[in-house]
Amino acid sequence: MKILSRSTLVWAILMSxxxxxxxxxxxxxxxxxxxxxxxxxxxxxxLLTLRRPxxxxxxxxxxxxxxxxxxxxxxxxxxxxxxxxxxxxxERDVQFVLDEYSFEGVQGVDASKNLQLAVAAGVACLLHGRxxxxxxxxxxxxxxPDRFDDDYFGGDYADYDGMAHExxxxxxxxSSVEHSWDSPDDGDNVVLHELAHHFxxxxxxxxxVPSLVAPESAQAWQALVKNEIRKVRHGQSILRPYAAxxxxxxxxxxxxxxxxxxxxxxxxxxxxxxxxxxFYRIDPRTGEKPASSTSDVVVG
Ligand SMILES: [Zn+2]
Numbered sequence: 636m637k638i639l640s641r642s643t644l645v646w647a648i649l650m651s652x653x654x655x656x657x658x659x660x661x662x663x664x665x666x667x668x669x670x671x672x673x674x675x676x677x678x679x680x681x682l683l684t685l686r687r688p689x690x691x692x693x694x695x696x697x698x699x700x701x702x703x704x705x706x707x708x709x710x711x712x713x714x715x716x717x718x719x720x721x722x723x724x725x726e727r728d729v730q731f732v733l734d735e736y737s738f739e740g741v742q743g744v745d746a747s748k749n750l751q752l753a754v755a756a757g758v759a760c761l762l763h764g765r766x767x768x769x770x771x772x773x774x775x776x777x778x779x780p781d782r783f784d785d786d787y788f789g790g791d792y793a794d795y796d797g798m799a800h801e802x803x804x805x806x807x808x809x810s811s812v813e814h815s816w817d818s819p820d821d822g823d824n825v826v827l828h829e830l831a832h833h834f835x836x837x838x839x840x841x842x843x844v845p846s847l848v849a850p851e852s853a854q855a856w857q858a859l860v861k862n863e864i865r866k867v868r869h870g871q872s873i874l875r876p877y878a879a880x881x882x883x884x885x886x887x888x889x890x891x892x893x894x895x896x897x898x899x900x901x902x903x904x905x906x907x908x909x910x911x912x913x914f915y916r917i918d919p920r921t922g923e924k925p926a927s928s929t930s931d932v933v934v935g
Contacts, residue, residue: 636691636727636728636762636766636769637766637767638691638692638695639685639691640767643685644685647680647681647684647685650680651678651680651681652677654676654677654680655673655674655675655676655677655678655680656677657673658673658677659671659673659674659677660673661673690734691731691734694727694730694731694734695727695730695731697730699729699730703726703729703752704726706749706752707725707726707756710756710816710817710819711760711816712819712820712894712895712919713760713917713919714756714759716920716921716922717922724763725759728755728758728759728762728763729755729756729758729759732755732758732759735774736751736754736755736758736775736776737774737775737776738751738754738778739775739776739777739778740809741778741779741780743780744778744779744780744809746776750778750809753812753813753815753816753826754776754807754812756816756826757815757824757826757827757830758770760827760919761827761830761831761894761915763917763922764915764917764924765915765916765917768847770833770834771833771834772799772801772836773800773801773802773803773804773805775803775804775805776805777806778807778808778809778812779807779808779809780808780809781793781808781810782794782796783795783798783806783808787806796808796811797811797825799829799830799833799836801836805829805830805833807826811825812825812826815827820895822874822891822895822899823875823891823895824891827895828888828890829887831887831891832883832886832887834846834847834886835883835886835887844856844857844860845886845914848914856910857882859907859910860882860885860886862906863885863889863904863906864878864879866904867879872903872904873892873896873899873900873903873904874892889907893911893915893919894919897918897919897920898920909925913925
């Protein structure tokens, strides 16, 4: 996650020059105040357009806190593998999420700092190899006490631990969030699962082709997914059966296993591992960029 992207800077300068410059010329020619009101307007527009980068800059200067750092170090394998610079950037991404995302507990659940850290750590994992990205979609998270059904109630048919929405909040049960990072190598991580769905929402019907996959390699991605889903259905995959429910679920489950059991995925599903290395531009076994990409999947 960047403090200031080039496109934001260009947009901010363009807006301030157009708005402020126009008023400055008019003011200079038609008013006794000269160009100064226009120049002032340009500065205000520039500051307003850059308010998020300015806020991120301020947040980046705050220390994460030793307690939060220890929490990450005890639970997040990717964080443990990073060098000092990588850890600093990971911590900064965590800070941005804690500052910018909204978290709310439902039915008496306390949206505790640890639950928020668990989500922030998940975002930081997914984006670490792609510092130019932000997570697509909404940034609102609700923590439920127990599993819920399609109508968001508990009971006999409640079997959801999490649910991501394109236009609404991401829902997670508190216990499953805690489990996600208390057992960070069992291939079961609802935080990574639901966050991964966000990469799929720019498409029609969340079709399992993340929107950031380049159009020219969408076919290669779909062929890979089709082949890997067949393996799941025939019991020849390390991914749990739920991955075969739909291509979108396959991508979410594969993301969980990619980050939690990277060595196992590399050994059993090298093509899938290579494609996810290319997508997330990180080798979670080392925390570094993949040495070279042999995957047909290209990310736009
Ligand atoms: Zn899912």
